[in-house]
Amino acid sequence: MIVDTHLEDYIEAHGDVEMDYLAKIDRNTHLFTFNPRMLSGHQQGRLLSMFSKMISPNRILELGTFTGYSALCLAEGLSANGRLHTVESNDELEALIRSNFALSPYNHQIELHICGALDFCRQTDEMFDLVFMDADKREYSDYYDALFDKIRPGGYIIADNTLWDGKVLETPHPSDKQTIAIKKFNDMIAQDQRIEKIILPLRDGMTIIRKKDRL
Secondary structure (H helix, E strand, O other): OOOOHHHHHHHHHOOOOOOHHHHHHHHHHHHHOOOHHHOOOHHHHHHHHHHHHHHOOOEEEEEOOOOOHHHHHHHOOOOOOOEEEEEEOOHHHHHHHHHHHOOOOOHHHEEEEEOOHHHHHHHOOOOEEEEEEOOOHHHHHHHHHHHHHHEEEEEEEEEEOOOHHHHHHOOOOOOOHHHHHHHHHHHHHHHOOOEEEEEEOOOOOEEEEEEOOOO
């Protein structure tokens, strides 16, 4: 979103090479889905992987699987006995997701849930070390409220698309529910004293949230 094309090419050339199975998932996504730009992509995937490796989580939750690219990047940091739960509401993607997971060495540590993200957040009794939110933007605030007590002290939430193509700087039309919801979420996070937070200008904006050890 913010980095120009030439600088983005430079960044790609000076980072790690994309793993073969992730490159194949990228290709599959462009071949078999209608909106491949929803894919996290290589740069964001490397950041998710590195962040996960920094904290070595035992339990990860991802809201919005799409074709599985980001889930596999997050899974790289799982502890030896860790589990990643990933939630996707579009059942038409299930076969593609499962075939993509099977390409990786992390398939046995991933549990795919085909259901609504908010329903899962409200019903799960798991405690999570790391949550990646990339599902329906209109429900970000609801995900946060439903999950806050299910994140351990010192745990993290990563929320994607929080700069929303720059629309957060504009006054949205009343019909633009997604922009309204993203702005509401950003304002809520900014005011919450129970957490530490920062927005990174990577791609479409990524908010890193840490639940304080003592509330």
